[in-house]
Structure formats: structure tokens, C-alpha cells
Amino acid sequence: MKNIIYISFLIYTSVCFSQGDISINNSYPTNYFTNPMDIPLILSGTFAELRPNHFHSGLDIKTKQREGIEVFSSADGYISRIKISLWGFGKAIYITHPNGYTTVYAHLQKFSDKIENYIRKEQYKNESFEVEVFPKKDELPVLKKELIAFSGRTGGFMGPHLHFEIRDTETEKTINPLYFGININDTKKPTINTLIGYCLDSISQINQINEPSQLTLINDANGNLVAKNITASGKIGFGINAYDQLDDAANKNGIYSLETFVNGQKIYEFKAEEFAFYETNLINVLIDYKRFQLLKQRIQKSFNQYKYNLSLTKDSSTNGIITIENGLNYIVEIVAKDFKGNEQKITIPITGKKENIIAKNIENVTPYKIKHQEFNEFTNENVKVTFPKNTFYSDFYLDFTITDNIVKVHTPIVPLANNYTLTFDVSNYNETEKNQLYIASISEKGKENYETTIKKNNTFYTSTKKLGKFTLLADNEKPTISLYNFKNEQWISNHTSIKVKISDKETGVKSFRGEIDGKWILMEYDVTTGILTYDLKNITYTDAKHHLKIVVIDNVGNLNTLEATFYRKK
Known part of the structure; x- marks a missing residue:
């Protein structure tokens, strides 16, 4: 046993990180910025x-x-x-x-x-x-x-x-x-709920399974977690569902760092120090995107399968991928920490053993093969999908079908790196119909949602990162507008504001305009309530009688106007 572990130790020594990578970067000024609010920082x-x-x-x-x-x-x-x-x-x-x-x-x-x-x-x-x-x-x-x-x-x-x-x-x-130097109170260690094992090619296995599998965890005497001994072979990786709680709040927040060690040597590190905004879409390959879409559970991977560059992760020659060889034994440790250094650890004993695979994922073959490093374009009836180079992170067969005017562009379980274009030929519609048409996505629960629709002659298209179902719908209903805190012809001398409620149940409000006595007024719009508010202290008086006009346009151009009169003492 000792000799086997020593051999494995040598394998991983050359790919480990330098010591102390988790330490705080001392180049940041710690006494320069203060808390932006005079309340406890929770x-x-x-x-x-x-x-x-x-x-x-x-x-x-x-x-x-x-x-x-x-x-x-x-x-x-x-x-x-x-x-x-x-x-x-x-x-x-x-x-x-x-x-x-x-x-x-x-x-x-x-x-x-x-x-x-x-x-x-x-x-x-x-x-x-x-x-x-x-x-x-x-x-x-x-x-x-x-x-x-x-x-x-x-x-x-x-x-x-x-x-x-x-x-x-x-x-x-x-x-x-x-x-x-902005301080928080946190003495609680992170919580790890779930451990998932991943096979990273078609011949790898964990407990004779070639699909992602949830592994059993038990608590040891020190409060850390231990996985039941597993057998494996080939290239594998792990992911966890974890959260951290501060002392003064019940919120389940994100962890600060995630590290993976093999026989004591670090092979992967995620650390919440800094990132660029153009990197933010990489979250969908850092997590198990398919599991999140299907089960709404975020599993953060401790390996980089697609060799992406993310400032939040540290590079290593293995990218956190563990190669299990037949006949060798391994101890894998996964450590989740918060910013204060509180940690939760999982220990995973692995026996390298090549066995027959009893469960394996089989890919559905279609006529539409995505080669992610190439430009891809497919047409089906009156619909075209265009995928620029590197829209996806890997190759796969696209499920692209049309049934009863519902277009299916795969299922939303594959992460996208960039937008693609979905185009409809609308030459069989007349001009009046075209004016009211728009592209809608259809959620898993059947809800239809407006997608930004660009209209060019006989083609409508949208640029999107969504996969799933789409269709063409018509919106011929104008937005609704109603007075909220007063009535037409009312004296409102004691009011501090005018409130008007607006909405558009199908494609949504695109724009609004308010005027009093023919002049534009600044109305604050609360998108959560649909209420427009005008502060009456900004009104200029020439008379007690005032004319209010509200114009609202939805996303296909339907327009509605409300006009009302109110009175206010000078």
C-alpha cells in the first residue's frame, strides 16, 4: 500500500501548485476604503x-x-x-x-x-x-x-x-x-451537500458507471466528510454543491475557494479574488450546467475539462483532471473554504480498478452535427440556425426539429460560449401580420416569452444564448395604462406625486413618455410594480388646471395613450 501511494505521489508532484497560493494577496491597500454604509456589514x-x-x-x-x-x-x-x-x-x-x-x-x-x-x-x-x-x-x-x-x-x-x-x-x-480590509463576521465553516464524480471520456468509469454519479458521504470524528471507497479507472473529476453562511445571516452564500489534492499535492484551485466581465459566461462550464438545468442544483466542478482561461482558477498541467491507473490507490481531498479560512474537507479513497462498464451515456445521433471549432449553419423548413465558430465548448449532435410550428433547437442542457442566430422566413405573411409578429421562446413550463426580434424584409431573426423551443406569435393588443393614485378631474393639492400604472402582458413595455401641459416630465419607472411616478415638486405653475398625457409602446409597436386632467393649487 505504501509503495503504491508513493508511486502515485511522484506522478502528481510535477503538476502541483506552488505552496501558499491560497494566501491573501498583500498588494491590496487594506486601510484605504471604508464600509459604504454606517450599519453592520452583513x-x-x-x-x-x-x-x-x-x-x-x-x-x-x-x-x-x-x-x-x-x-x-x-x-x-x-x-x-x-x-x-x-x-x-x-x-x-x-x-x-x-x-x-x-x-x-x-x-x-x-x-x-x-x-x-x-x-x-x-x-x-x-x-x-x-x-x-x-x-x-x-x-x-x-x-x-x-x-x-x-x-x-x-x-x-x-x-x-x-x-x-x-x-x-x-x-x-x-x-x-x-x-x-472590509471586515465581516464569519466563524462558520462552509457546508458541502453533494459530491458528484465525473467520467471525462468514453472509457473512464467510477464504480463501473460512465455517467455522472452522486457519491455517498459520511461524517468522520472531526466533522469532515469521507466518501465511501470507490473504484475507478481512466480520466475522472469531481464536483460539489456547497455554500457558506456568515455569523449574522441565514443566507446561503458562495464559498471563497475550492481546492483539489491528490495524495497531498494540489492539482486544482478556484479562488474568488478577481475576474474580468468578459469571463462571466464561463460560469456555465465551471458548473455542471446540465444538472443545474434539470435539477436546479449547482455543482461546482473542481476540474477544467474544456481548458478555458478563467482568472478565478489557477492553471495546472492536469487542470484538475485525475488519471486513475489500474492497481494503484489514491487519496483525493477536496477542500472548500470561506474568506476567513474556515474549511470543510471531503476525503475520497480511490482504488484503481478497470472493470466492465454497466451504465454508459449514449448520444442521440441527428443529421445536424455541431463541430464547435467550425462555423455551423442548418436549415429546416422555413427556419435557419447559425452558429459562429466556438459558439459551444464541444462537439455534439444538435436536436433541430419543427412540430406544429414549434421549433426545437436542442434542449437547454448544453452551455453556450456565445450567441447564435435563429432566423424565420416570413414571406408567407402579409404586411399587417408581419407588423404584429415576433419571435418567442417557450419555457419548460410552457410560458411564452418575447425575444428581441429584428425584422428585415421577409426574415425575422433573434440573437440568443437560449436553447429550447421557439415559435412565431402575434401581438395585437396595445399596452394598458391606468391612473393609480388619483382620478380624472380630481383636485390633488395634497398629493406629493402622480402615479400611473402601465403594463403589456405579451411582449412587454418598450418605451413610455409622460407630458404635463405639453412638456416632457421625468417619470420614475418601477419595473417590479409597473408604476410610473412623477414628483409634483418639479411641476411649474401657470394655472391650477393641468393636462396629463401618457404614451406607452410595446415591443412590436402597439401604442396606447392615456390623457387626464387634474387640479392643483399654486
Whole structure:
């Protein structure tokens, strides 16, 4: 037994990492930035946490389940970017600092007065709620701990919190804010729920199975996990489902690092230090994407099967892939840590034994073979799919069928690196029908969702990363508009705002415009409630009687207009 392990040790010595890779990078300034809020720092989301189709790019700071808490600049600098959007970050401020870093504050309810006045001028200038501006260095300087905004929940369907980032100004890479001395309370070790074994070619096996398999875990006397002894041969890898909890919150956050050791030598490391935004789609190959799509369980792999370059992982010659040889014994250890160094470990004893495979995945062969390193284009009836080179990470047979006007472009279990194009020939429709048509995706539960549809003569197309079912639908219903907090012809002298509810149940609201007495007004749109709000302190008086006009257009061009009269004392 000792001789066998020693031989295996020699095999892996040449591919291990240098010692101390998990240690904190001391090049970051730890006393420069302060907490952006004067409340205890409790997180609902950690850096590089695994999210749908992306890594989380900062810290989500809990705001006691309410909005309106003061947000301060973390250091001296100047506001270099302000962006207001309906989705994503909602209202966001970017502050550039003289030490080479930029801080980001997102999902804000509103800005401080000086910033609010600055951005409001831009909104009125462009007659748009959504704006993005890049102030010059001397326009909006800020001091450390200066009030810049109030916390909110803008940007989509989420609870109140502050999203906070620190980026490298030059490279725009986002960096874990905890590296900069921002402290959290965490004495709990991560929790590992699930261990999955993977066979990485057609002849490899784990317990005579060539498919991903869940392995049994038991607790040892020290509170660590041990897998039941497995037999294996060929190239294999492992993945885990894990989370970490801070002392002051029940949220299940992401882990900080994941390491794999074979006979004591490190062969793989994931560490939540920094990443570039163009890398974020690689999350779908870091996880077991198929399992996530089918079971909604995120398994983080501890190997790099596709040899992608991701800043969050450390390179090694094996990329975390373990080659099991017949007759040898191996001890594999997988270690999950949080930022404070608390760790949970799995020990996996492996006996190298080549046996007959009793369960093997068989690929469905179709006429449409994807060669991922080549350009691929296929046509079926009136539908064409176009896949640029490297749309996918591997070769496979595409399931591309049309049944009862429903187009199936495979099943959504294969990760995509880039968008592909889905094109419909609509030459058999008349012009009126074309105006109302759009491309829709159909979810697994049968829900139809509008996909951005580009119309060019007799072809409609969409660029997407979605696989699954699609169809052409018609939207001939205009959006709905209704007064929310007052009635037509009402006196509203005691109101502080006007609220109007808008919606479009099929393709969604594309644009809206509000006017009072023929002049554009700035209306804030809450996408979660569908309510437009106008602050009446901004109204200019010439008379007590005022005329309100709201115009809403949906994504195929259906338009609706609401007009109302209200009265207000000067």
C-alpha cells in the first residue's frame, strides 16, 4: 500500500501548485476604503458567487429589509459614471479614486442632492428616464464618507440591498472587496451537500458507471466528510454543491475557494479574488450546467475539462483532471473554504480498478452535427440556425426539429460560449401580420416569452444564448395604462406625486413618455410594480388646471395613450 501511494505521489508532484497560493494577496491597500454604509456589514451575496449565467461581481450588503439608508463614498475621488437603467444595476454610481481603483454602488433608490441635480439635467436634456453619463474629473468630486446616495432595490425583481464593488480602474477587472480590509463576521465553516464524480471520456468509469454519479458521504470524528471507497479507472473529476453562511445571516452564500489534492499535492484551485466581465459566461462550464438545468442544483466542478482561461482558477498541467491507473490507490481531498479560512474537507479513497462498464451515456445521433471549432449553419423548413465558430465548448449532435410550428433547437442542457442566430422566413405573411409578429421562446413550463426580434424584409431573426423551443406569435393588443393614485378631474393639492400604472402582458413595455401641459416630465419607472411616478415638486405653475398625457409602446409597436386632467393649487 505504501509503495503504491508513493508511486502515485511522484506522478502528481510535477503538476502541483506552488505552496501558499491560497494566501491573501498583500498588494491590496487594506486601510484605504471604508464600509459604504454606517450599519453592520452583513452580506446577502458574496464575491464571485455562482449566479444564473454569471459570477456575482461584488458584495450584496443587507439593508435591514428597507430602502433609504445612507450610502457614502468609500474614499476620496470623483464620480466618473452615473447610470440609470430599468434593469441590471438600476441606479448606479461609479467613483474613480487616485489609487487606481474604482468603487461601484448599485440598486440605489436615489442620489444625494448635488448628484440628483446633475443627472436630472441630463434626463431632461435627453427626455429619458434611462441615461448614462461620464462626468469629467472636476465636475463631481467627492470626499471619503461623503453622502452620495440612498439604498434601494432598483434594477429588477429583488429585495432592498446595496451592491458594492471595487474594480481595477485600468483593466476594469472586479476584485473581491474583502481583500481591501472590509471586515465581516464569519466563524462558520462552509457546508458541502453533494459530491458528484465525473467520467471525462468514453472509457473512464467510477464504480463501473460512465455517467455522472452522486457519491455517498459520511461524517468522520472531526466533522469532515469521507466518501465511501470507490473504484475507478481512466480520466475522472469531481464536483460539489456547497455554500457558506456568515455569523449574522441565514443566507446561503458562495464559498471563497475550492481546492483539489491528490495524495497531498494540489492539482486544482478556484479562488474568488478577481475576474474580468468578459469571463462571466464561463460560469456555465465551471458548473455542471446540465444538472443545474434539470435539477436546479449547482455543482461546482473542481476540474477544467474544456481548458478555458478563467482568472478565478489557477492553471495546472492536469487542470484538475485525475488519471486513475489500474492497481494503484489514491487519496483525493477536496477542500472548500470561506474568506476567513474556515474549511470543510471531503476525503475520497480511490482504488484503481478497470472493470466492465454497466451504465454508459449514449448520444442521440441527428443529421445536424455541431463541430464547435467550425462555423455551423442548418436549415429546416422555413427556419435557419447559425452558429459562429466556438459558439459551444464541444462537439455534439444538435436536436433541430419543427412540430406544429414549434421549433426545437436542442434542449437547454448544453452551455453556450456565445450567441447564435435563429432566423424565420416570413414571406408567407402579409404586411399587417408581419407588423404584429415576433419571435418567442417557450419555457419548460410552457410560458411564452418575447425575444428581441429584428425584422428585415421577409426574415425575422433573434440573437440568443437560449436553447429550447421557439415559435412565431402575434401581438395585437396595445399596452394598458391606468391612473393609480388619483382620478380624472380630481383636485390633488395634497398629493406629493402622480402615479400611473402601465403594463403589456405579451411582449412587454418598450418605451413610455409622460407630458404635463405639453412638456416632457421625468417619470420614475418601477419595473417590479409597473408604476410610473412623477414628483409634483418639479411641476411649474401657470394655472391650477393641468393636462396629463401618457404614451406607452410595446415591443412590436402597439401604442396606447392615456390623457387626464387634474387640479392643483399654486
